[in-house]
Amino acid sequence: MVGVVDHAAGARRPTAGRARRLSLHPLPDRGKTSRGRGRSERGRTPAGPEWLLERGLDRDNIVALQTGQCWDPGKRTKPVTREQAIEALRQQVPACAKCRPDTALGIAD
Structure with missing residues (x-):
């Protein structure tokens, strides 16, 4: 037929034997770096703001x-020092009800 091209003529189909051979040689672990240490063994990332x-x-x-470890931080946050956090509580800034920074700072209402 004119205009019809058989694209699969030269392509190799995976057979059961070929698939079995490929499964005997697993891919390298992507968690390893070129130096042989995994991601978990590398130095941890620096801690976020407190x-x-x-x-x-x-x-x-x-x-x-x-707190910096709050599980529900807002999108419009900015890091502050411990002294700034204590001063904010003294100026009646509400403490997060989920992570309780006032308790972590040792300030009771």
Whole structure:
């Protein structure tokens, strides 16, 4: 037939024997680096900020103080020092109800 091209004429189909041979040679572990250490064995990434201030939409309003390990941080957070976090609580900035930074700082209401 004119205009019909058989693309599969030269292609090799995987057979059961070929698939079995390929499975006997697994791919290298992608978790290993070229130096032989896995990702978990490398030095850990630097720790994130210890304290976060979450700001409101207008950027002037502070919504909450959070710990750096809070499981529900807002999208508009900025890192602060321990002293800034204590000062924020003294100025009546609400503490996150999930991570309780006031308890972690040792400040009771």
